[in-house]
Amino acid sequence: MTIEILYKDYLLFGDEANVDYIVKCLPDAEISHTSIHDKPYFAENEPDLIYMGAMSENNQERAIEALMPYKDRLNELIEKGVHILFTSTSCDVLGKYIIDGDRKIDCLGLFDFTVERKMLRRFNAMTLGTYNGYEMMGFKSQFGVATPSAECNEFFFDVTRGSGLYKDFKKEGFKRNNLIATYIIGPFLILNPIFTKEWLSNVSGKEITLPFEDLAMECYRNRLAEFKDENRKIE
Amino acid sequence: MLKFLIAFFAGKCAKILLKLLGKRATHFPGKLALKICPDFLRYIGKPKNIICVTGTNGKTSTCNMIEDCLRQDNIKVLDNSFGSNTLPGICATFIDGVNLFNKPVFDTCVLEVDERSSLHIYKYVTPTYFICSNLFRDSVMRNAHTEFIFSMINDYLPSSTKLILNGDDVISSRLGKGANETRIFFGVDKLEGEQTEEHNIINDGRACPECGAKMIFDFKRYHHIGKAHCSRCDMASPVSDYVVKSVDENAMTMTVSLKGKEFVFPMINEAIFNIYNEVSVIALLSEYGFEPEKIASFMKNLHITSTRYNETQAGDVKVICTMLKGYNPIACSRNCHTALIREGRKAVFFMVDDIHNEQDDSESITWHYEADYEVLADESITHIFASGPRALDVKYRLLLGGIPEKKITVGRHESDVIEQMTLENTDTLLIFYDMHRYDKLEKEVKPAIVKKFAKEDK
Numbered sequence: 001m002t003i004e005i006l007y008k009d010y011l012l013f014g015d016e017a018n019v020d021y022i023v024k025c026l027p028d029a030e031i032s033h034t035s036i037h038d039k040p041y042f043a044e045n046e047p048d049l050i051y052m053g054a055m056s057e058n059n060q061e062r063a064i065e066a067l068m069p070y071k072d073r074l075n076e077l078i079e080k081g082v083h084i085l086f087t088s089t090s091c092d093v094l095g096k097y098i099i100d101g102d103r104k105i106d107c108l109g110l111f112d113f114t115v116e117r118k119m120l121r122r123f124n125a126m127t128l129g130t131y132n133g134y135e136m137m138g139f140k141s142q143f144g145v146a147t148p149s150a151e152c153n154e155f156f157f158d159v160t161r162g163s164g165l166y167k168d169f170k171k172e173g174f175k176r177n178n179l180i181a182t183y184i185i186g187p188f189l190i191l192n193p194i195f196t197k198e199w200l201s202n203v204s205g206k207e208i209t210l211p212f213e214d215l216a217m218e219c220y221r222n223r224l225a226e227f228k229d230e231n232r233k234i235e
Numbered sequence: 236m237l238k239f240l241i242a243f244f245a246g247k248c249a250k251i252l253l254k255l256l257g258k259r260a261t262h263f264p265g266k267l268a269l270k271i272c273p274d275f276l277r278y279i280g281k282p283k284n285i286i287c288v289t290g291t292n293g294k295t296s297t298c299n300m301i302e303d304c305l306r307q308d309n310i311k312v313l314d315n316s317f318g319s320n321t322l323p324g325i326c327a328t329f330i331d332g333v334n335l336f337n338k339p340v341f342d343t344c345v346l347e348v349d350e351r352s353s354l355h356i357y358k359y360v361t362p363t364y365f366i367c368s369n370l371f372r373d374s375v376m377r378n379a380h381t382e383f384i385f386s387m388i389n390d391y392l393p394s395s396t397k398l399i400l401n402g403d404d405v406i407s408s409r410l411g412k413g414a415n416e417t418r419i420f421f422g423v424d425k426l427e428g429e430q431t432e433e434h435n436i437i438n439d440g441r442a443c444p445e446c447g448a449k450m451i452f453d454f455k456r457y458h459h460i461g462k463a464h465c466s467r468c469d470m471a472s473p474v475s476d477y478v479v480k481s482v483d484e485n486a487m488t489m490t491v492s493l494k495g496k497e498f499v500f501p502m503i504n505e506a507i508f509n510i511y512n513e514v515s516v517i518a519l520l521s522e523y524g525f526e527p528e529k530i531a532s533f534m535k536n537l538h539i540t541s542t543r544y545n546e547t548q549a550g551d552v553k554v555i556c557t558m559l560k561g562y563n564p565i566a567c568s569r570n571c572h573t574a575l576i577r578e579g580r581k582a583v584f585f586m587v588d589d590i591h592n593e594q595d596d597s598e599s600i601t602w603h604y605e606a607d608y609e610v611l612a613d614e615s616i617t618h619i620f621a622s623g624p625r626a627l628d629v630k631y632r633l634l635l636g637g638i639p640e641k642k643i644t645v646g647r648h649e650s651d652v653i654e655q656m657t658l659e660n661t662d663t664l665l666i667f668y669d670m671h672r673y674d675k676l677e678k679e680v681k682p683a684i685v686k687k688f689a690k691e692d693k
Contacts, residue, residue: 017604139601190604
């Protein structure tokens with residue numbers, strides 16, 4: 001199987017660990033790294049998984065420019081059910097546009113949301129929610145905040161405590177077929193071992209055992225108890 | 236102006252009151268003054284010479300060194316070492332630095348400035364000299380990324396300020412480019428026997444800050460520190476004016492080229508990040524007008540404060556305590572690498588959880604996954620201990636980093652860890668602690684370790 005990692009040099013916020021974790025869980029996978037001036041591997045091939053993670057705002061704009069010629073191809077792969085994971089600030093790329101002061105930056109327009117970026121107001125949040133019957137959680141830290149249109153119903157998971165796409169919004173991320181986009185920062189996959197085990201098993205078509213799985217689950221349960229603790233501010 | 240006068244006297248009264256109550260001056264008087272007069276900093280009297288020091292790591296040590304050197308020359312120095320390095324702390328410092336008629340009573344001040352606060356500070360304070368030690372990733376929630384912090388400083392730095400920059404830092408060396416007339420660079424040449432090209436998880440210099448293309452490192456010390464050029468555009472590291480050419484760890488000296496001429500200076504500490512701090516101070520003092528010999532005589536009397544670094548003995552084991560800013564993956568990585576290159580067999584104890592954060596919500600573990608724990612898999616590292624609410628997470632991180640499980644001992648409380656602690660075949664125990672854990676370290680942890688191993692010795 002082939003995994004395409006888009007713009008690894010740009011990764012931030014612990015998202016390097018998502019890549020390393022995927023590699024550790026799927027040691028036989030071939031990894032194709034795409035740099036900003038390269039033609040994406042997916043342009044002429046069909047990888048089994050495409051990953052893009054957190055990046056700075058300038059690099060986000062470079063990524064949009066680099067991916068724009070391939071947006072139809074990306075859409076085609078989404079429709080075909082190729083597994084795609086976008087985490088943290090890379091999610092913005094999928095929306096219609098980003099507003100930054102008096103600038104409007106057109107994005108790939110694959111999902112029905114827009115982003116308002118405020119460089120002097122950082123949105124830090126925690127989120128707890130449910131997906132496929134199990135609990136998900138994580139931390140978010142970003143300058144851009146996504147607002148879906150009223151018609152948008154392609155969300156990743158329901159939020160039960162804390163913030164979703166924005167404060168008080170109870171949906172987190174976006175999902176269409178096998179594309180998942182979440183604003184949770186790294187290491188999202190390590191924070192959510194039940195999801196990761198199921199997701200990577202689906203990606204690879206075989207049962208995956210996570211590294212040191214028992215300990216991963218124990219850490220998950222501990223953190224879950226903290227996220228549910230009424231005495232803590234989870235927002 | 237009336238608002239300022241009210242704020243000024245309120246600030247002064249708060250200072251006096253705090254003093255009478257026996258409390259060390261904090262940022263409170265500044266906070267109060269700002270509440271009354273939001274642009275208080277604009278009107279408060281300021282010393283003639285203002286030296287601002289910023290950067291992700293090393294600013295406190297650098298400020299301490301500069302202040303000590305200037306005071307050795309009998310210069311009366313105003314500083315914010317007991318206040319905070321954000322806007323209220325700096326206002327409180329300036330309140331201290333003027334008489335009741337708002338006239339400065341100091342000629343010189345040394346200010347540690349939080350990078351994130353640049354927009355508030357430089358709007359009304361024009362530094363004569365500005366040192367930036369480096370710009371690295373820090374707390375994700377507060378500082379986001381280096382590009383953001385770079386812009387925060389660069390967009391607000393006054394163009395008349397003389398900049399003293401780390402020429403080996405691909406990011407911060409670009410500060411004031413095209414705007415500030417005087418930009419002086421310091422650096423450290425590749426040292427004899429120095430291992431370079433080390434693998435780091437974080438390298439924010441992989442992509443060119445100008446065009447986004449791949450950067451090529453001609454020499455990489457660690458992370459984005461070294462000399463590099465872009466594979467596509469003309470972006471390249473600058474040539475440094477003040478360069479450490481060599482160090483002698485036995486004599487604890489270093490040879491520094493000052494604009495082409497070489498001089499020997501005492502070396503305060505052999506850790507490379509401390510060498511960078513020291514050469515930045517040499518550059519500043521030289522630009523300030525001191526002769527190299529005079530600077531060397533100041534350096535002889537400097538040492539790192541014990542709250543940041545101290546050594547003790549526990550039986551046969553030397554215990555070295557080093558402050559490590561929590562949430563800061565670079566500080567953690569640098570200390571892991573320092574542990575690795577230290578001679579002998581070493582054990583490492585992490586006390587780095589953010590206790591305050593843990594009471595309120597739940598600490599993000601992002602930074603642990605950006606720190607180079609992998610180097611601790613080396614055979615010379617005998618044990619790794621970790622305490623705090625995130626101890627199990629740290630254990631998982633260490634296991635993923637290839638550390639054998641038998642080497643790892645973790646516990647929620649330091650006492651649990653010390654109870655299980657063994658230090659067989661170990662020459663040195665390195666304790667890395669967050670600044671908020673210093674009291675715990677000094678009052679409980681260190682004495683307990685010393686007692687345990689001294690007792691076992693008997």
